[in-house]
Every structure is written in C-alpha cells, then in structure tokens.
Amino acid sequence: MSDLLTISDLTVRIDTSRGPITPVRDVSLSIPKGKMLGLVGESGSGKSVTAMTITRLLPRRSVHVTGGRIEFDGRDLTNLSDRSLRAVRGKEIATIFQEPMTALNPVLTIADQVAEPLRVHLGLSRRQAADRAAELLDMVGIRDTARVLRDYPHQLSGGMRQRVMIAMAMSCEPKLLIADEPTTALDVTTQLQILELVMDLQQKHGTSVLLITHDLGVVAQTCDEVTVMHNGQVQETAPVEQIFEAPQADYTKRLLSFLPSSRPRTREARPADEAPLLKVSDLVKVFPGRRRRTEPVTAVDGVSFSVAPGRTLAIVGESGSGKSTTGRALLRLHEPTSGAVTFDGVDLLGLSAAELRAMRSRMQIVFQDTYASLDPRWTIERTLAEPLRLHTDLDAAGIRERLVEVMELVGLEAEHLERFPHEFSGGQRQRIGIARALLLNPSLVVCDEPVSALDVSVQAQVLELLKDLQDRLGLAYVFISHDLSVVRLIADDVLVMSRGKVVEHGTVDEVFAAPKHPYTKALLAAVPSPDPRARLDRAQRRELVEAGTKEAVA
Amino acid sequence: MPDTALQTAPAARPTTTLRLLLRNRLAVVGLVFIALWTLGALLSGLSPYGATQPGAGALLQGPSLAHPFGTDNFGRDLLTRVLAGGRISLWTGLIAIAISLLIGVPLGAFAGFVRGRAGGLVMRLMDMLLAFPSLVLAMAIAAALGPGMVSAMVAVGIVGIPEFARIVHGQVLSLRERDFVEAGHAIGLPGSSILIRHIVPNALAPILVRATLGMGYAILTAASLSFIGLGAQPPDPEWGVLISDGRGYIISGEWWMTTFPGLAIATSILGFNLLGDGLRDVLDPRLRTSK
Numbered sequence: 001m002s003d004l005l006t007i008s009d010l011t012v013r014i015d016t017s018r019g020p021i022t023p024v025r026d027v028s029l030s031i032p033k034g035k036m037l038g039l040v041g042e043s044g045s046g047k048s049v050t051a052m053t054i055t056r057l058l059p060r061r062s063v064h065v066t067g068g069r070i071e072f073d074g075r076d077l078t079n080l081s082d083r084s085l086r087a088v089r090g091k092e093i094a095t096i097f098q099e100p101m102t103a104l105n106p107v108l109t110i111a112d113q114v115a116e117p118l119r120v121h122l123g124l125s126r127r128q129a130a131d132r133a134a135e136l137l138d139m140v141g142i143r144d145t146a147r148v149l150r151d152y153p154h155q156l157s158g159g160m161r162q163r164v165m166i167a168m169a170m171s172c173e174p175k176l177l178i179a180d181e182p183t184t185a186l187d188v189t190t191q192l193q194i195l196e197l198v199m200d201l202q203q204k205h206g207t208s209v210l211l212i213t214h215d216l217g218v219v220a221q222t223c224d225e226v227t228v229m230h231n232g233q234v235q236e237t238a239p240v241e242q243i244f245e246a247p248q249a250d251y252t253k254r255l256l257s258f259l260p261s262s263r264p265r266t267r268e269a270r271p272a273d274e275a276p277l278l279k280v281s282d283l284v285k286v287f288p289g290r291r292r293r294t295e296p297v298t299a300v301d302g303v304s305f306s307v308a309p310g311r312t313l314a315i316v317g318e319s320g321s322g323k324s325t326t327g328r329a330l331l332r333l334h335e336p337t338s339g340a341v342t343f344d345g346v347d348l349l350g351l352s353a354a355e356l357r358a359m360r361s362r363m364q365i366v367f368q369d370t371y372a373s374l375d376p377r378w379t380i381e382r383t384l385a386e387p388l389r390l391h392t393d394l395d396a397a398g399i400r401e402r403l404v405e406v407m408e409l410v411g412l413e414a415e416h417l418e419r420f421p422h423e424f425s426g427g428q429r430q431r432i433g434i435a436r437a438l439l440l441n442p443s444l445v446v447c448d449e450p451v452s453a454l455d456v457s458v459q460a461q462v463l464e465l466l467k468d469l470q471d472r473l474g475l476a477y478v479f480i481s482h483d484l485s486v487v488r489l490i491a492d493d494v495l496v497m498s499r500g501k502v503v504e505h506g507t508v509d510e511v512f513a514a515p516k517h518p519y520t521k522a523l524l525a526a527v528p529s530p531d532p533r534a535r536l537d538r539a540q541r542r543e544l545v546e547a548g549t550k551e552a553v554a
Numbered sequence: 555m556p557d558t559a560l561q562t563a564p565a566a567r568p569t570t571t572l573r574l575l576l577r578n579r580l581a582v583v584g585l586v587f588i589a590l591w592t593l594g595a596l597l598s599g600l601s602p603y604g605a606t607q608p609g610a611g612a613l614l615q616g617p618s619l620a621h622p623f624g625t626d627n628f629g630r631d632l633l634t635r636v637l638a639g640g641r642i643s644l645w646t647g648l649i650a651i652a653i654s655l656l657i658g659v660p661l662g663a664f665a666g667f668v669r670g671r672a673g674g675l676v677m678r679l680m681d682m683l684l685a686f687p688s689l690v691l692a693m694a695i696a697a698a699l700g701p702g703m704v705s706a707m708v709a710v711g712i713v714g715i716p717e718f719a720r721i722v723h724g725q726v727l728s729l730r731e732r733d734f735v736e737a738g739h740a741i742g743l744p745g746s747s748i749l750i751r752h753i754v755p756n757a758l759a760p761i762l763v764r765a766t767l768g769m770g771y772a773i774l775t776a777a778s779l780s781f782i783g784l785g786a787q788p789p790d791p792e793w794g795v796l797i798s799d800g801r802g803y804i805i806s807g808e809w810w811m812t813t814f815p816g817l818a819i820a821t822s823i824l825g826f827n828l829l830g831d832g833l834r835d836v837l838d839p840r841l842r843t844s845k
Contacts, residue, residue, distance in 0.1 A: 333739055360742030373733035375752050387741040436741070 003030040004208045005054070005176055010068035012046075012053055023049045025232045026068070031176065036202060036209040038223035038240070040216065040255075042455035043426075046232040047212050051178050054210075055089045056082075073175065091121040094169035098181040100161035104153040110137075111149035114168050121172045136167040140197055158319075159190035163197065170201055177202075180212045187318035187482065188526040189545050195222055195528075196542065214455065216259060217485075217528030220244060221535055228252050240532045258456040259530050260463075260485040270474075272492070276306035277476050278330070278363075278444055283339035285322075285329045299325040300336075301500035307493075309443065310470065312477040314491035314508075316484060316523070322500040327446045327480045331363055332356060343444065361391040361440035368449035370433035374421040380432055381417035387439050402439065410435045410465060427458035434465065438473070446478045451486060463490055484527050488512055496520050522548020574836045581832020587825025591640045591818070598637035603630065605638035606789040614808050624810035626799060632810060635791035636818050642792045643822065646707050646776040646785075647769045653711025655765060658718030659754070665719070666726025667749050677723060680716035688713045692775055696784040703792070706785030710775045714768055721764055725757035759837040767830035770823035777819055793819050 012024040024046040031037045041047040052058050054070055054077065070077040072093070077085065089095075097103045105113060114136060115129035124132060130149075137145040140163040153161060162182060169177055179198065183191035199222055202209050211223060219226055220240060227237040228249065236249035247253045256262060285300040300322045307313045317323040329336040332348060341348040343363060351359060367373040374383055381403060388399045404414045410431040421429065430450060437445050447466070451459040467490060469475060481487050487494060487508070494511040496504040496519065504517040515521045525544040575581050598605065608628035615625045623632035661680070665673035683691070692709040699705035729735060730753060738748040773793075779785035780794030788795055793815045800811025 328736075331740065333736055357742035357744065360740060365737075365740045367733050367737065369733060373737040375734045375756070377755055386738075386743070390742060436737070440741075 002033060004033045004073060005210075006030040006069075006071045007050070007054070008069050008071070010050065010053065010070065011066045012049055013064045013066045014049075014058075015062045015064075022066075023232050024053070027229070027232070027234050028068075029227045029234060029237060031208045031210055032225070033175075033208055034202070034206045035224040036199070036211055036222060038219035038226040039210060039212045039229065040214065040219055040226060041229035042214060042255075042457065044231075045229040047229050048180055050229070051095075051180055051210060051212050054178065055093050055095060056085055057095070087121075090117050090174075091172045092174055093176045093178065094172070094174040095178040095180065096162070096165045096169050096182050098184050100158065100165045101153060103165060104161060106153055108152075109149065110151055110153070110156070110164055114149070114164065114171065117168060117171050132171070133167075136171050137164070139170070139201075140164075140167045141193075142167075157190075158186050159194060162186065162190075162194050166194070166197060166201070170205070170207075173205060174207060176208045176210065178210045178212070181214070182211070183218065184213070184215070188484070188528075189318065189522055189549050191218070191528070192526040192541070192545055198222070215528065216244075216255065216456070217530045220530045220532040221528045228255070244530065244532050255456065256530075258460040260460075260483075260489045261530055263460070263489060270308065270310035270492075272308050272311060274308045274310075277309045277344055278478070279306040279340075279342040280304055280326075280330050281340045283326065283329055283341065284337045285325050285334060286337045298500055300329055302339075303495075303497070303500075303502055305493075305495055305502070305505065307444070307476045307478060309476050310474045311492045312470065312479050312490055313493045313495060314479045314481060314487040315495045315497060316481060316487055317497035318482060318523075320499075321497040323480045323482075323497050324448055326497070327365070327448050327478055330478070331365060331446060333365070358391075361387070362442050363444040363446070364437035364440070364442040365446045365448060366430075366433045366437050366450045368452055370429040371421055371426075373433060374429070376421055379418055379420055383421075384417070384432075384436055384439060387436065391440055406435045406439050409438065409469070411461075425458075426454050427462060430454060430458075430462050431465065434462075434469070438469065441473070442475070444476045444478070446480070448480045449482070450479075452481070452483065459486070466490065484512075484523060496523070518544075518548040518551040520548070522546075522551075571836055575832055578832040578835060580828045581836070584825045584828025584830075584832060587821050588829065591822050591825070592644065594637040595641035595644055598634060598641065601631065601634040601637070603634045605634050605791050606630070614803070614811075616808075617810055623814045624808075626796075626811055627803065627808075632796075632814055635796060636793070636814050639791040639793045639796055639815065640818065640822070642703065642786060642790060643773050643777065643819075646703070646710070646792075647772040647826075649707045650710035650714060650772040650776065651765050651768050653708065654714030654718050654768065655761070657711075658715040659722050659761065661715070662719035662722030663726050663749060663754055663757075666723040667730060667745065667753065669727075677719070680719045683713070683716040684720075689775060689778060692779060693782070693784060696779050701784050701787060703786045703790070706776045706779045709779065709784075710772045713775065714772065717768070718761065718764065721760055722754075722757055725760060726753055729753045729756055763830050763834045763837065766826055766833055770826035770830075773826075774819060774823055 007030070008028045010024055010027045011022065013020050013022050027046070027050055029037070029039070039047045039051065049058065053065060065078050072088070077088070080088070111130060111133055114133040118124045118129040118132050133149060134145045137148055142148050142160065142163055148156065148160065156164065182198070183194050186194060195218065198209060201207060211219070213219060223240050225237065226240050226243045228235040228243070228251065230251045235251040236243070236247065238248070243252060244256065247256060281304045283300055283303045284298070287297045287299055289296045303326055305313060315323040315326060325334060328334045330341050336349065343359070346359070348356070348359070384403050385399050388394055388402060394402060403417060407414055407416060412428065412431055412435065424432065433450070450466070451462050454462060463486065466477070470477065479487070479491055491508045494506060494508050495502055496511065496517065498519050504511060504515065504520045511520060512524065515524055522545040525541050608630055611621055611625045611629050611631065613625065613629045614627055615621055617624045621631050621633065623636060626632055626635070661676055665676040692713045695709035695712055696705045699708060735748055735752060738752055776785055777792065777794030780792045781798045783798070786792035786795050788799065796815035797812050800808065800815070803811050
C-alpha cells in the first residue's frame with residue numbers, strides 16, 4: 001500500500017513575542033491511501049501545528065518550516081507557491097476544525113457557504129452548485145436539506161454545523177481529509193454520529209483521513225494507525241491494536257495508564273444510611289425570556305435528590321441538560337424559581353442574603369475554568385486570603401499559615417502564593433480552585449466539570465486529589481460532568497439528566513451495569529471505549545443511540 | 555486553540571506596561587509633547603517678563619531673539635504668555651477629566667451592576683446628556699454658572715460624564731458574567747465588595763485610555779469656551795483667550811498672536827491623543843502578540 005502523504009523530518013519554528021519556539025521537531029509520519037491515521041497527544045504536543053503546516057494554514061509571518069519535506073501525491077508541499085497551494089487546499093486536502101461555529105461565516109447562509117468551494121474549485125454554475133450542495137448535505141445525513149440550506153449557522157445545532165463542515169470538506173472529493181479535534185466540542189451521542197459519518201465517507205470514497213485528537217477512545221474506535229506525539233516529537237507509530245495492547249514508547253504507556261477506564265475504583269464509599277447533608281426537592285429554575293423577544297426557558301424542571309456526608313453524587317448529562325444550572329441553583333448562585341433545598345437541616349431558600357453569605361463558608365464550588373474564576377489582576381495569595389478575611393478572625397500571620405497549609409494539602413507550594421493566575425498550568429490552576437474551595441473547611445463541594453478542560457494525565461492527578469481529600473476531610477461532592485468514564489471512577493451515586501429532568505437515579509453500579517432508561521443506555525453506548533477490539537457492532541450501537549436520543553427529546 | 559503556542563499575553567502589570575509604552579514610537583512623541591508643555595508651564599515663572607503686566611517690550615513686534623514668539627498689542631512677551639497659558643490649560647483638562655471620572659465611573663458601575671429600572675434610568679439620563687452637541691451643552695452650562703475659569707472646568711467635566719459612564723457600564727455588564735465574579739458570590743462576598751474590588755479594577759484599562767484621549771478634548775473645549783468669553787477672562791493668558799486677543803490682528807498681518815497659541819493647543823492635543831492611542835495598544839493583549 002503506497003502512502004498518500006509522507007512527512008519527513010519536519011521542523012517548525014514559531015516566532016513569538018517572547019522569542020522563537022520549536023513546537024515541532026523532526027516529525028515524520030505517513031498516511032496510507034484510504035486509511036485513517038490518528039495523531040494523538042496532549043495539549044502543546046505539536047499535533048495541531050504539524051497538521052496545519054501541511055496546508056500552510058498558520059500565519060506566514062511568524063511560522064517557518066526550518067527543515068523537512070511534506071510529500072503529497074508526488075509533490076513537495078513545502079516548495080509550492082502560495083498560488084499552487086491554494087489549488088491543493090480544499091480541493092485535494094480538506095480540513096475540518098473543532099469549533100464549526102467559528103469556522104462558518106455567520107452572515108452567509110449554509111447554501112452560500114457550501115456552494116463556494118464548488119464554484120471556486122470545480123467551476124460549477126450557481127444552479128449546478130446549489131443542486132450539488134443539496135446532494136452533499138444529503139450525503140452527510142442531513143434530512144431536511146432545503147431548510148438547512150436556507151439557514152444561517154447560528155440556527156443549527158453543534159452536530160448539524162459539524163455535518164455541514166464535513167459536507168463542505170467532502171464537496172470536491174478530496175484525497176485527504178484533515179480533521180482537527182472534530183468532535184471535542186460535541187456531546188458523546190453527537191460525537192458518535194459524526195465519527196460514524198467520517199468513517200462511512202472514508203470507506204465509500206476511499207479518502208485518507210488524518211484525525212487529530214487527545215481522546216484515546218476516539219482513536220481506538222476509528223483509526224487504522226496511530227502516531228503518538230509529545231513535546232513536539234513523535235514517540236511512536238504503530239497499528240491501532242498494537243498501540244493499545246503492546247505500546248513501545250514509555251510515553252504511550254504512561255498515557256494509557258491515565259485513562260479513567262484503565263484505573264480501578266479503589267475507594268470504599270461511605271454508607272448512604274446517614275442523615276443526608278444536602279436534600280434537594282422539586283428544584284425548578286426558569287430563566288425569564290427577554291420581554292417579547294424570547295420565551296422563558298425551564299432549565300431545571302423538578303429535580304430531587306439527596307447527598308449523604310462523605311459521599312459523591314454525580315450529575316450527568318449532555319450540554320443543555322440543566323446539570324450546571326442545578327449545581328448553581330442549589331447553592332443559590334442562580335436563585336431557584338421554586339422547590340426546597342435543605343443543607344444540614346437549614347432551609348437554604350429561606351435564608352436572608354446576610355445569613356446566606358455566612359453559610360457560604362460551608363458549601364463551596366469548584367469551577368470548570370479556574371482561570372476565568374480567578375481575578376486576573378490579583379496574586380493567588382490575595383485571592384485566597386479574601387474568604388479567610390471575610391469569614392474568620394485570623395490575623396495576617398494566621399491567614400498566611402492557613403494558606404500555606406491548604407496549598408500543601410492540594411499539592412502546591414507556599415512560593416506559588418505570590419504568582420498571578422496566568423503563571424500556572426491548567427492542572428495547577430485547578431488545584432488552586434480546589435484550595436479556594438477547601439480554605440474554610442466546607443462540608444459540601446459542588447464540582448462543576450472540574451477536569452473537563454484538562455489533559456488525561458493532569459485529569460488523573462486532579463481526580464486522585466479529589467478522592468484523597470474526600471477521604472481525609474469527609475467532604476460530600478456534587479460532581480457535575482458529561483464524561484461517564486470519569487463519573488464511573490469517582491461517583492457513588494449517579495443522577496442522569498436530560499432537558500432539565502432526571503431520567504435515571506441510582507448507585508454507580510446500578511446505573512452503569514444495568515441502565516434502565518433508553519437515554520442512559522444511549523449515553524453509555526456512545527462513550528468511545530479505548531479498546532480497539534471492542535468496536536461494537538456499529539449498527540446495533542447506532543440503534544441504541546438513536547432510540548435514546550429520541551426518548552430524551554420527547 | 556489551546557494547542558498552538560500563540561496564546562494571548564497575560565494581564566499586564568505596571569512595569570511591563572510602561573516598558574511597552576516606551577517602545578511605541580508615536581506614544582513617545584506624545585509623551586514628549588506633553589512633557590514639554592508641562593515643563594514650560596512649570597518654568598514660565600522664571601521668565602524675565604511678566605505674563606500679564608504690559609510693557610515688556612514694544613507693541614506688536616514680530617518674533618525676534620528677545621521675544622521668540624513676538625509681543626502682543628500691550629507689549630507683553632507672547633512666549634511667556636503661551637507657557638503660562640499651558641499651566642491654566644493643563645489644569646483645566648485635568649480637573650475637568652477628574653470631574654467626569656469621579657461622577658461618570660460610579661454612575662456607570664452602579665447602572666451596570668444593579669441593572670433593572672434604576673440602572674436603566676441612569677443610562678437614559680446619560681443618553682439625554684449625550685444627545686446635546688457637547689460644545690453647545692458646555693456653553694449652556696458655563697453661561698448658567700457665569701463666565702470664569704471654574705465654570706469652564708465644571709462645564710467641560712459635566713459634558714464628559716456620559717462618555718465614561720457608558721464605557722464603565724459596558725465593561726461591568728460583561729465582567730459581571732465572568733466566573734471570578736461568581737466565585738466572589740460563592741465565597742460570600744457582599745455585592746459592593748465584588749463591584750469595588752473585582753469588577754471596577756478590571757475595567758480600568760479602557761477608562762485610562764479614554765481619560766487620556768479626553769484630556770486633549772477637554773483642553774480644546776475649555777479653550778473654545780474662553781475664546782467666546784465664557785471661560786478664562788483676560789488678562790489671564792489662557793490659550794483660548796490669547797487666540798481671541800489676536801483675532802483682530804490676523805488681517806493686519808500680526809500672525810504670531812494667533813499662530814503660537816494655536817500651535818500650543820494643537821500640539822498638546824496631539825500629544826494626549828498619541829499617548830492615548832499608544833496606551834490602547836499597549837493595554838490590549840490581543841494587539842500585543844501580533845508584533
């Protein structure tokens with residue numbers, strides 16, 4: 001089998017305001033004709049830079065290829081003029097991106113955008129292009145093509161937008177499709193459908209695919225070969241089964257060991273028979289519409305649950321399910337519309353503003369994006385000292401002592417206190433977020449997607465930390481997540497939400513071993529398993545997911 | 555994309571801001587203009603001639619070594635008068651901007667944080683102020699207060715209020731949705747502390763830029779008021795007064811009486827505008843990486 005694209009010894013230099021960096025060093029990889037190559041790595045590994053260098057999509061002024069060749073179909077792309085490269089781009093090599101909303105032009109209809117490459121590259125007339133656009137949308141599984149063609153990007157769902165992007169990418173029947181994290185921004189059920197679509201198209205048209213992703217599960221379920229990158233260098237290239245069963249490079253082994261599914265549940269859950277610490281009944285949150293312009297939205301619709309001390313309840317759902325709103329409403333960060341929340345015997349909704357502020361020390365929240373939750377102008381010390389000044393009588397020395405203690409508790413050092421938020425890595429910031437939540441010795445912590453933005457290795461460390469702290473301090477967690485593999489690892493009880501309602505509620509073993517609701521079954525079936533031999537029967541899986549999502553909508 | 559190394563620059567700290575500002579050529583030109591006029595204003599008292607007493611030299615002499623800017627119709631040295639005028643004009647600008655800031659920033663912050671009826675009412679009042687042509691409004695206020703330097707300062711200051719209120723209002727509206735504000739609520743901070751300690755300081759950068767640009771505008775408006783007799787009064791050497799004094803001599807050929815004060819106004823405004831533009835570039839992290 002000959003290779004369609006061969007990259008040999010590629011080195012890329014980027015000039016930044018803080019001096020030149022080399023994000024890609026001596027990278028070699030090849031994509032066989034008609035096959036799918038997965039390019040895997042954590043953030044900063046250079047995988048996206050490598051892919052974008054192929055079609056020279058990075059700014060010319062600051063990005064330079066300092067060595068190596070990119071051979072595509074008998075030509076060296078690094079030597080092509082911009083003009084000849086434009087003919088290759090879109091026609092022979094098409095790219096789809098992570099976030100289709102930003103890749104689509106918001107002021108043009110879908111019809112205009114899908115027709116553009118057809119007219120530019122294939123020279124079709126306006127009418128021919130319009131007909132072909134409808135065919136393409138049909139090909140990517142969009143049913144109501146006439147309506148979608150008339151729509152603007154913001155009127156479509158994320159999955160639909162990604163389908164449109166794929167339709168545009170496939171419009172000129174490219175030989176190579178570069179997909180840069182194409183499903184990272186999508187829900188699992190939508191992710192499954194998009195990946196299925198890419199695989200179908202690949203088989204039908206014989207297109208080669210370069211799939212860039214951080215998700216080893218996605219790779220296991222789709223790719224033929226895998227290249228693992230780390231720190232700008234290739235660690236290992238091998239067929240997919242071999243990568244998962246007999247990894248050679250140390251880095252690959254480490255990466256695999258971080259997978260939530262490869263790590264056992266170790267913790268013994270505290271019994272659930274204690275009096276609940278938190279009791280939520282019939283919680284409702286309606287966001288009022290803007291007068292005359294939009295309808296009111298019922299984000300949370302009659303949610304009830306309770307959490308015993310020292311236990312973890314996971315709230316699982318896809319985007320828009322109301323899981324985050326539930327977490328914020330029970331803390332009264334968003335004022336609930338109706339329902340009751342009892343925390344340690346106190347009716348939270350009956351408290352005055354001042355009483356609630358005093359109560360805040362006992363119930364805390366960890367945000368998904370800790371960077372955004374820290375005041376960018378304040379040092380960590382100043383930020384962390386604020387709650388202590390507010391809720392305790394500690395003097396400056398006492399505050400400093402407590403800060404150092406908590407920093408050590410979450411695995412940071414005292415000297416980190418003088419730094420600003422932007423001087424930390426994502427994992428360190430999450431530790432700071434956790435430190436802030438723990439400062440006042442709370443008994444309940446709401447964790448809103450605390451590890452979603454983190455690389456797998458960092459994710460593993462932060463989850464370990466959360467579990468360890470729970471054991472030592474007896475914390476109760478409400479753990480909000482869309483990631484079922486993480487939930488299986490950390491939760492004792494699971495609440496599955498869809499469209500603001502609870503569809504399933506049980507212990508983690510019950511829900512994962514014997515899901516009752518079709519939507520839960522669909523969610524579980526859609527999670528990409530990091531085992532290439534466990535590629536489920538695709539037809540069967542598709543059926544499960546379709547049944548479940550239909551049920552969730554109804 | 556978190557993957558590429560081209561991340562935006564982190565929040566600036568004062569030292570880096572100053573360093574970057576000094577690398578911006580146009581901003582340095584602006585700083586030089588401002589520094590020259592400030593220095594001139596400080597040193598004008600050392601001049602051998604008085605700024606207001608007549609009779610330093612012959613009447614209506616053109617520029618010469620003894621009188622580089624010439625003399626006016628009372629024989630006063632024009633260079634001394636222009637430099638001394640800088641003191642009045644710079645003070646006017648500073649005090650007017652201070653008035654705009656002290657009233658506009660709290661109003662905008664309040665309206666953005668509270669929103670609802672009260673916030674809407676404040677912003678509609680600001681819109682009403684903005685609806686008047688600013689010079690006409692300034693004239694009306696100055697006339698109502700009675701001619702004089704102080705009323706010119708107050709008039710220019712009041713006219714500048716809505717501008718700052720609107721900027722702060724917009725900033726607060728977007729900042730209040732940020733996670734670190736919610737984090738403040740989550741630890742139990744009262745709303746006023748969140749506003750004063752977390753929101754307003756993060757809104758300062760655009761206010762600083764606008765205040766710098768506003769200085770030039772305030773100097774011009776104050777000079778305009780003086781020119782038509784509503785601001786500083788002769789014999790005070792305010793720049794608008796100097797131009798007004800020289801107005802009658804343009805046709806008879808004594809060009810220096812209007813030209814030098816005019817250049818003073820133009821260069822000082824240019825200085826503040828260049829500095830303001832430079833500050834905007836330096837304080838905007840998105841513009842910082844493209845260099």
